[in-house]
Amino acid sequence: MAIHSGAPRRATLDDAERPKLDQLRQALAPLRDEPGTTLEALYAAQDIFSYVPPEAVTLIAKELRLPESEVFGVLTFYSMFHRKPAAAYVLRVCRDLSCHLTGAPQVLHAFNQALGARVGEVTEDGLFETESVSCLGLCDLQPALMVNLEQHGPMTADKARALLDDLRARGAR
Amino acid sequence: MSSETVTLTIDGQEVQVPRGATVLQACESIGVEIPTLCTDPRLKPYGACRMCVVEVQPGPPRPTASCTTPAGDGMTVVTDSQSIKDIRKHVIELQLQHHPLDCPYCDQAGTCELQDEVFDQEIFQSPYETVPKAHPEEILNEVILINHNRCILCGRCVRMCDEQIGVRALDFVERAVGTFIAPAQHEFMDCERCGMCIETCPVGALLSRPFKHAARSWQTEKTASTCPHCAVGCSLLVESRHGSVVRTRSNGLEEPDRGILCAKGFFGHSFVNSGERITEPLVRRNGALQPASWSEALNVISAGLREVLDAHGPQAVGVVGSPNTTNEDNYTLQRFARAVLGTNNVYSQSSGLHAAARTLRAVLGSAAGPRSQSELLESDVILVVGADIGQTHNVVGAHVKQAARDDGRTLLVATRLASGLDDFATVAARVRPGAEAVLLSALAGADIPNMHALTGIDADTLTAMRSRVQAAGTVAVVWDTGVWTLGKAEAIAQGAANLALAHDGVKLFPLPERANAAGTFLLGMAPDLLPGARPLSDDEARRQASDAWGAPVPAEPGLAFDDFIDGPMQALYVMGEDVVGGSANPQGAQAALERARLVVAQDIFMNATTEAADVVLPGATFAEKGGHFTNFEGRLGRLAPAIPPVGKARPDWEIVARVSAAMGADFGWRSHEPISTELAGLMQRPSLPGSRESAAVNGAAPAPADGFVLATEQHLYTAGVSGRRADSLTLMLPEAVAELNAGDAQRLSIAHGDRIRLSADGGEVNLKALVADRVPPGVVSLPDRFLEAAPRQLDPRAPDGAAVRVHKV
Ligand code: SF4
Numbered sequence: 001m002a003i004h005s006g007a008p009r010r011a012t013l014d015d016a017e018r019p020k021l022d023q024l025r026q027a028l029a030p031l032r033d034e035p036g037t038t039l040e041a042l043y044a045a046q047d048i049f050s051y052v053p054p055e056a057v058t059l060i061a062k063e064l065r066l067p068e069s070e071v072f073g074v075l076t077f078y079s080m081f082h083r084k085p086a087a088a089y090v091l092r093v094c095r096d097l098s099c100h101l102t103g104a105p106q107v108l109h110a111f112n113q114a115l116g117a118r119v120g121e122v123t124e125d126g127l128f129e130t131e132s133v134s135c136l137g138l139c140d141l142q143p144a145l146m147v148n149l150e151q152h153g154p155m156t157a158d159k160a161r162a163l164l165d166d167l168r169a170r171g172a173r
Numbered sequence: 174m175s176s177e178t179v180t181l182t183i184d185g186q187e188v189q190v191p192r193g194a195t196v197l198q199a200c201e202s203i204g205v206e207i208p209t210l211c212t213d214p215r216l217k218p219y220g221a222c223r224m225c226v227v228e229v230q231p232g233p234p235r236p237t238a239s240c241t242t243p244a245g246d247g248m249t250v251v252t253d254s255q256s257i258k259d260i261r262k263h264v265i266e267l268q269l270q271h272h273p274l275d276c277p278y279c280d281q282a283g284t285c286e287l288q289d290e291v292f293d294q295e296i297f298q299s300p301y302e303t304v305p306k307a308h309p310e311e312i313l314n315e316v317i318l319i320n321h322n323r324c325i326l327c328g329r330c331v332r333m334c335d336e337q338i339g340v341r342a343l344d345f346v347e348r349a350v351g352t353f354i355a356p357a358q359h360e361f362m363d364c365e366r367c368g369m370c371i372e373t374c375p376v377g378a379l380l381s382r383p384f385k386h387a388a389r390s391w392q393t394e395k396t397a398s399t400c401p402h403c404a405v406g407c408s409l410l411v412e413s414r415h416g417s418v419v420r421t422r423s424n425g426l427e428e429p430d431r432g433i434l435c436a437k438g439f440f441g442h443s444f445v446n447s448g449e450r451i452t453e454p455l456v457r458r459n460g461a462l463q464p465a466s467w468s469e470a471l472n473v474i475s476a477g478l479r480e481v482l483d484a485h486g487p488q489a490v491g492v493v494g495s496p497n498t499t500n501e502d503n504y505t506l507q508r509f510a511r512a513v514l515g516t517n518n519v520y521s522q523s524s525g526l527h528a529a530a531r532t533l534r535a536v537l538g539s540a541a542g543p544r545s546q547s548e549l550l551e552s553d554v555i556l557v558v559g560a561d562i563g564q565t566h567n568v569v570g571a572h573v574k575q576a577a578r579d580d581g582r583t584l585l586v587a588t589r590l591a592s593g594l595d596d597f598a599t600v601a602a603r604v605r606p607g608a609e610a611v612l613l614s615a616l617a618g619a620d621i622p623n624m625h626a627l628t629g630i631d632a633d634t635l636t637a638m639r640s641r642v643q644a645a646g647t648v649a650v651v652w653d654t655g656v657w658t659l660g661k662a663e664a665i666a667q668g669a670a671n672l673a674l675a676h677d678g679v680k681l682f683p684l685p686e687r688a689n690a691a692g693t694f695l696l697g698m699a700p701d702l703l704p705g706a707r708p709l710s711d712d713e714a715r716r717q718a719s720d721a722w723g724a725p726v727p728a729e730p731g732l733a734f735d736d737f738i739d740g741p742m743q744a745l746y747v748m749g750e751d752v753v754g755g756s757a758n759p760q761g762a763q764a765a766l767e768r769a770r771l772v773v774a775q776d777i778f779m780n781a782t783t784e785a786a787d788v789v790l791p792g793a794t795f796a797e798k799g800g801h802f803t804n805f806e807g808r809l810g811r812l813a814p815a816i817p818p819v820g821k822a823r824p825d826w827e828i829v830a831r832v833s834a835a836m837g838a839d840f841g842w843r844s845h846e847p848i849s850t851e852l853a854g855l856m857q858r859p860s861l862p863g864s865r866e867s868a869a870v871n872g873a874a875p876a877p878a879d880g881f882v883l884a885t886e887q888h889l890y891t892a893g894v895s896g897r898r899a900d901s902l903t904l905m906l907p908e909a910v911a912e913l914n915a916g917d918a919q920r921l922s923i924a925h926g927d928r929i930r931l932s933a934d935g936g937e938v939n940l941k942a943l944v945a946d947r948v949p950p951g952v953v954s955l956p957d958r959f960l961e962a963a964p965r966q967l968d969p970r971a972p973d974g975a976a977v978r979v980h981k982v
Pocket residue numbers: 317330333334338340341342343363364365366367368369370371
C-alpha cells in the first residue's frame with residue numbers, strides 16, 4: 001500500500017480502453033491465490049490490450065498481491081511482452097549466428113533505413129516495428145524473419161524493401 | 174561434541190561454529206577475511222557476486238561461494254590459494270568493464286566496497302575492452318538518486334527493501350547486460366524514503382540527494398547517537414563537518430532498530446542547522462523580544478521567579494518539561510521545581526502515553542510495562558490497533574512485518590487506514606475512527622450490540638480475530654498513543670486492559686508519541702508523580718527524593734495544568750514545548766501566559782509559546798548535547814554531542830542548572846554524566862497492584878450518513894516542529910493535506926491537489942486534497958503536525974472520530 005505525497009499515477013489508457021481493465025480483472029480472478037502466475041497474468045493483459053499497459057501492471061500487482069516492482073521486473077525481463085501498443089506488423093529479424101552470417105544485419109539495416117526508425121520503435125503510422133530476436137527455428141530460411149506469425153526467408157535487403165511495400169499495400173489489420 | 178555445532182578446518186585452522194552458520198561466517202569468526210560484495214549482515218545470503226569464493230573439500234571440484242554454503246562437519250576450506258586469488262581478481266576485472274572509476278566525483282569514495290577491492294587487488298584498470306554504461310544519473314524521488322553506471326547488480330537494495338523494510342519498491346528490470354535497478358514502472362510510488370537501499374549499496378550507485386557532494390566520507394566526524402524523531406529510539410551515526418550535521422545513518426545491528434531506520438532517522442536531521450534556530454537569549458523590552466546576554470537573561474529570570482515566590486508562594490510557579498528533550502534535561506527541571514522553587518506544578522504536555530500508562534497501571538498494576546520489543550515480536554499473535562504504526566513507529570512496523578513473514582507470527586491488523594502491514598497480515602480490517610476501544614473490548618469478549626455499525630468490522634472478521642487471539646499463547650497488543658488518541662487515550666487503554674484481563678497471555682505495547690514521552694512519564698514529570706513514576710503520595714519516595722536533593726519535596730500534589738494556568742499561575746518555565754500551540758484552547762492559553770508575571774520559554778525554534786514569553790532561551794538539539802532518551806521499551810538510548818551548540822545555545826539541563834545557580838542553588842553539574850547517575854538512583858519502580866477490573870468503554874456514534882469521519886494520525890514524513898524544519902522531510906510532504914478515497918473524491922468532484930475545506934462543530938481548516946487508496950470510504954484523513962491545519966482546529970478535545978463535512982473550495 002503506497003503512502004505518498006505526490007500525484008497519483010499517470011493515466012495512459014484512453015476512455016475506450018479503460019473498460020478492458022475490468023476484463024483483465026476477471027481474467028485474473030482464477031490466478032489470485034495461485035503462486036507463480038505472473039507470466040500468465042501478463043499474457044492475459046497482452047491478449048486483451050495487444051500490449052501490457054502500465055495500468056495493467058498495477059492491476060496485476062494488486063489482484064495477485066505481488067509487489068508492483070516485481071511484476072514490472074518480470075514484464076521487462078521477457079522479450080515477448082510489449083510495453084507499448086505494438087505495430088500492426090512486427091518484423092522479428094533473427095540475429096543468431098547462422099542468420100547473422102548470411103546477412104541478417106543488412107536486412108535489419110534495410111528495414112530501419114526504409115522506415116526511419118530504430119529497432120523497437122513503432123513508426124509514426126503505427127504500421128511497423130522491427131525487433132532483433134534469437135533463433136526463430138527457421139534456420140532453413142536463413143536469414144529468416146517473421147512478420148507477426150508469418151514466416152519469411154531467405155531474405156535480402158531488396159526483398160526486405162519489397163516486403164514493406166507489400167505490407168503497406170495490405171494496410172493496417 | 175554437541176550436534177549444535179560443527180567443526181571444520183579453515184586454512185589449516187580448526188574452528189567450531191553453530192550448525193547453520195555459513196562458511197563465510199566461520200571464516201569471519203576466526204578473523205580470516207573474505208572479500209564480499211553482495212553480503213550484508215542484515216540480509217539473507219544471496220550469492221550474486223562470487224567475490225567470496227573458497228575451495229571446499231569434500232565438495233564439488235570448483236570454487237564455492239562461502240556466503241551461501243553452510244559450514245559442515247569435517248569440511249576443509251582453503252581461502253587463499255592462488256586460483257582463489259585469481260578468481261577474485263577476475264571478478265573485479267569483469268566488474269570494471271562497466272564500472273567507471275569516477276571515484277573522485279563519487280560520494281561513496283572512501284566507503285565503497287568495490288573501491289576497496291580494486292585497491293586490495295592492485296588493479297589499475299580492467300584488462301578487457303571496457304564498455305562503460307552511459308546512463309545519466311536518474312533522480313528517483315525527492316531524496317534518492319541512482320547512478321546506474323556504477324551499479325554492480327548485487328541486489329542488496331532490492332533485498333533490503335524486501336526483506337528488512339517490507340516495502341519491495343525496487344527490482345531488477347530488463348535483462349542481461351541491459352539489466353538495471355528500478356522502481357515499478359519507473360515511478361517511486363511505493364517507496365517509504367527510508368534510505369536503507371542507499372545505506373546498503375556497496376558502491377556509489379544509490380545515493381542520498383541531500384548528502385550529494387556535501388562531504389567526502391573521510392572528512393566527517395562520526396558520533397553514535399539516538400534518533401530524536403520517535404519513541405522507537407533507533408541508534409544513529411551522526412556525521413558532521415565544520416559544526417554542521419551532514420548526514421545521519423544507521424549504526425550497528427542492535428536493538429531496537431536492528432540496523433534499519435525510517436525516513437525521519439535517515440533524512441530528518443537538517444533541522445539541527447536550520448537558519449531558523451534560536452541562537453541567543455531574548456528578553457522582552459518595551460513589548461518586544463530583543464537579544465540579550467546570558468547573564469542579563471539569567472538575572473531577569475531569577476529576579477522574576479524570586480519576586481513571584483515572595484509575593485504569591487510556590488503554588489504560583491510551574492514548569493513544563495518535554496518529550497523532545499532528554500531525561501537529564503527533564504530531571505534537572507524537575508529537581509529545580511520541586512527542590513528549589515518548592516512546587517509540584519511539574520508538567521509534560523498532555524500526552525497520550527501518560528494517559529495510557531496511568532490507566533494501565535490503575536487497572537493492571539505497575540507490572541503492566543513497558544516491555545521489550547523482542548517480547549512484542551516473539552508473541553504468537555501481534556495485534557495492531559488504531560493508527561498505522563508503519564507511519565508512526567516505522568521501524569517497529571518493519572520488524573512486525575518481518576516477524577509475520579519470516580517467524581510465523583500471526584499478524585492481526587485493525588487500523589483505520591490501509592497500510593503496508595495489511596500485506597503481511599492474517600486478518601486485516603478497517604476499524605472506524607472512534608471505535609478502537611470498543612473493538613478491543615469486543616475482542617476481550619464483551620457483547621456489544623450494533624458491533625458492525627459501530628466499528629465497521631463485520632461479524633465474520635471479528636470472529637476470525639477473536640478466535641486467533643483466544644487460541645494464542647501470547648498476544649501483543651500494539652497501539653500508537655499519538656494525536657489520534659486525544660480525548661480517548663484512557664478509553665483505548667481500558668479496552669486493551671479489558672483484553673489483558675480476559676486473556677493471561679496478552680501483553681500491552683502502547684507506543685509513545687514522541688522520542689522521550691516514556692522518559693517523561695518514568696521520570697515523573699507530572700504534578701502527582703516522582704522519579705520512577707512513583708506516586709508523590711508515597712512517603713518513602715518523597716523522602717528519598719528529598720534526601721537526594723537536599724531539600725524537602727512538598728507533599729501536596731500540584732494542580733492539573735489547565736487549572737494551574739487559569740488559576741494561580743504567575744510564573745511559568747517551559748522547556749522544549751509549545752503549551753499554547755499544543756493546547757485545546759490556544760487563545761485561552763495565550764491570554765493566561767500574557768497575564769502571568771514571568772514566562773520563560775527555552776526552545777530550539779520560535780513558536781506560539783516563545784512569542785508570548787518574557788524571556789526566550791536557546792536550547793540544544795539532540796546533536797548538540799549528551800544524555801538519554803527512554804524509548805517505548807523503557808530502554809535508554811544514548812545521545813552524544815556531535816557538534817557544538819549553534820550560536821549561544823546550551824544543553825537544556827545546563828540552562829536550567831544555571832538558572833538554579835543564579836537563584837542560589839548550584840547543583841554542581843558541569844556535564845550530564847552526574848545527572849544520569851543521580852537520576853538512575855531514584856528510578857526504583859513502584860510495585861503497585863491494579864484494580865484488575867474490566868470496565869465498559871464507550872464507542873463512537875455511527876457515521877453520519879452524508880458526512881465523513883475524521884482520522885488524524887501522524888504521517889511518516891512529519892515529525893513535530895523539528896521535522897517541519899528538516900528540509901528533506903518537508904520535500905516529501907510540503908504542506909498540510911487531507912486524504913480521501915477515490916470514490917468519495919469523485920462524488921464530490923474533488924481532484925487530486927484541489928483545495929478543500931473541512932468543517933466540524935469546533936471549526937474548519939482549508940487545505941490540499943490528496944486522493945489516496947489507503948483511506949477507506951467515508952473517512953477523511955488529516956495528518957498531524959501542521960500548525961496551519963491542526964486537527965484540534967476541528968475539535969479541540971477529541972478531533973479523531975469527529976464528524977466532518979468536506980467541501981471543495
Ligand atoms: S528508500 Fe527504503 S522504501 Fe524506498 S526503495 Fe529504498 S529501501 Fe525501499
